[in-house]
Amino acid sequence: MFGTSDERRILWQHMREPVLTAFALLVMLGINVALGATLPFPHVWVVELLVAAVMVATILLFSMEVRHEPPLVKLFAGIGFFWVGILFTMTLVDYLSRA
Numbered sequence: 001m002f003g004t005s006d007e008r009r010i011l012w013q014h015m016r017e018p019v020l021t022a023f024a025l026l027v028m029l030g031i032n033v034a035l036g037a038t039l040p041f042p043h044v045w046v047v048e049l050l051v052a053a054v055m056v057a058t059i060l061l062f063s064m065e066v067r068h069e070p071p072l073v074k075l076f077a078g079i080g081f082f083w084v085g086i087l088f089t090m091t092l093v094d095y096l097s098r099a
Contacts, residue, residue, distance in 0.1 A: 021062040028055050056081060 002008060032051050035044050060066050066077045 017062060021058060024058055025055060028058070 003011075028051050032048050035048050035051075060077060060081065064077060066074050069077070
């Protein structure tokens with residue numbers, strides 16, 4: 001039904017990293033949601049920020065496969081995430097200053 005054992009082994013070799021990456025991202029998202037919903041201590045936002053940074057690093061290193069790219073691609077990937085961080089910060093400043 002799912003092919004031979006060799007085909008399944010080859011499929012798992014190709015899909016292992018994306019599946020594990022998706023699982024890790026889902027676990028980290030669950031951690032952030034649980035921390036945000038329960039607020040176990042006053043400065044929980046620091047832990048949430050660290051988890052979000054690990055999620056960004058996971059996306060850069062595994063989903064975007066920046067590890068296997070030339071230095072120029074790594075530079076532009078880093079600049080892109082830095083720019084998204086600037087835009088996110090500007091949005092938060094606007095939102096928080098109106099409150």
